[in-house]
Amino acid sequence: MLISTSELNSILDNPDVVIADTRSFKEYSEGHIPGAVHLDLFAFHWIDTTKKGIENFNDQARKLFSFLGVTSEKKVIFYDSVSGMLAARGVWMLMYFSHQNVSMLDGGITKWKKENLSIETKANNFKPSNFLGKINPDIITGFEHIRDNLDNLKIIDARSTGEYDGSIVRAAQTGHVPRSINIDWNQNISEDGTFKNDDELSQMYDFPKDSEIVTYCQGAYRAANSFLVLKKLGFQNVKVYLGSWGEWGNNMDLAVEE
Incomplete structure (x- = not known):
């Protein structure tokens, strides 16, 4: 890749x-x-x-x-x-x-x-x-799959800390998808603009290799970057939430955490 x-x-x-x-x-x-x-x-x-x-x-x-x-x-x-x-x-x-x-x-x-x-x-x-x-339906997901499987997924929020905690507002609701973990995508990148090495990345993404992982951000761009990093590290079951916070945060029927 x-x-x-x-x-x-x-x-x-x-x-x-x-x-x-x-x-x-x-x-x-x-x-x-x-x-x-x-x-x-x-x-x-x-x-x-x-x-x-x-x-x-x-x-x-x-x-x-x-x-x-x-x-x-x-x-x-x-x-x-x-x-x-x-x-x-x-x-x-x-x-x-x-x-x-x-x-x-x-x-x-x-x-x-x-x-x-x-x-x-x-x-x-x-x-x-x-x-x-x-x-290839295995690397994409929508809101329904996440909503119905919140307890079984590792959800990575690739946005900034401010977006994650709700101090930066970019949707009708503030905060983040319940149980999601905030790892800002910028942390994937070294000072020279390349991806960090696998040792550094593995410390950040310290999950069991058989986890089903979903990445999201605001519009599934930063989430795609985190997806590539996870695939690079050998995680097999990784999906990008295409709708991301632009969809989830504007759907008042979906639960959020702050």
């Missing part, structure tokens, strides 16, 4: 590689990895995890990846400023469609630039495909 700067640099000319820059268009236009296209994943918020909502999410995501030009042969690499939440969201989404050949650039463009690797400013065009993918 992670690719190093040197490895990416060695395959820039490979026609079967798709590189997606998930930062803002302003940042992209000021300089990006050669051959990269710009993909604004932040415009793709989704907080409805009813059955119909998930079906709509699937349709939208397929359109997005068709636009990006993903086919089964392509190796897809997402990058961010660092090993960030937008690139992680892209990796998780493609894994959700059972596309295994997908990676995040560890350290993002910050590490790329630090190593004086080549940068270009010209915009690159998309080469659209007809992407279908096969849904």
